[in-house]
Amino acid sequence: MISEWIVSILLLLGGLFILIGSIGLIKLPDFFMRLHGPTKATTLGMASVLTAAMVFFANSASGLSVKEILITTFLLITAPISAYMLIKTAIHHKLKAKDGTKGLDNIEKD
Amino acid sequence: MRLEARFRWLPTPFRSLFLFIVWLLLNNSVSVGHIILGALLALLIPLFSMSFRDPQPLILKPGLAFKQLLIVLYDIIVANLQVALLIMGPSKNLRPGFVKVPIDLMHEMPITILASCVSLTPGTVSAEVYPLIKSLNNDDNPTQRYLLIHVLDLDDEQALIERIKVRYEAPLKEIFQC
Secondary structure: OHHHHHHHHHHHHHHHHHHHHHHHHHHOOOHHHHOHHHHHHHHHHHHHHHHHHHHHHHOOOOOOOOHHHHHHHHHHHHHHHHHHHHHHHHHHOOOOOOOOOEOHHHOOOO | OOOOOOOOOOOOHHHHHHHHHHHHHHHOOOOHHHHHHHHHHHHHHHHHHHHHOOOOOOOOOHHHHHHHHHHHHHHHHHHHHHHHHHHHOOHHHOOOEEEEEEEOOOOHHHHHHHHHHHHHOOOEEEEEEEOOHHHOOOOOOOOOEEEEEEEOOOOOHHHHHHHHHHHHHHHHHHHHOO
16 A cells, blocks of 8 residues: 555656656757756656656565666666767757857867 | 776676676576576676776775765756756746866776766756867877866856866765876
8 A cells, every 4th residue: 555655656756757857858948958858857757767666566476676776777877878979969060059058169169 | 096906807896796786686586596697797707808998997995986876866866856947947047058177087987977977967968078089199198178068057157167076076086096
């Protein structure tokens, strides 16, 4: 009973974070800012969904399952790499940043 | 910074430990057979793959590394809440910006870890490491390196640089002793 509550709360929290990350993807004005949603909000969202899965299976017939820790670890390792590749490509293509972005002269020509 | 491990048969102690844990987690069991097989694989895989890769700096302060891992995990949760609030708020009030952070780390691996920590924590995504590799001559080590980061809501540039240097870079320098 209590585990059902924990699973539900974790699933709702995870869904909320993933939803906020996706809203950011639509709402924010330029590419560089949009990148912040998927790299952060989604990581924590996935972590709570996976924790919910772990709690759920710990209380079911199949017994404790810990593979979710592995999935979370790999997500945490790969999320910055994909963000880095995306932002590097964006700089290389000279995508327009939002007007009023500070420090644009910090980008060196390549 | 130390590149060579103490024992020749164990060139990368922490990678071996990591492989062992990953093997047990993947099989979802701690039976004797899996422990023996995992230990064997954790010893043999680094030995066979050592000749394919460049030597990486070793973790010299494991306790501090663990503490830093917890700090970064805590920061990830805080970062998510902050970014969620920033995204849901009016996007007109956001002040995005690029900041160049001077870094003292020299080896690629600590720089990679620092860049990943920056990407996962409050409102910052690392974008580039300057100077670019191709602008350098061969075997010519740059004197000063910079990390270009994009900030979602830039308030005080100096405070941000200071925070990254103290909270993430200083512990990395301690851990790898470089």
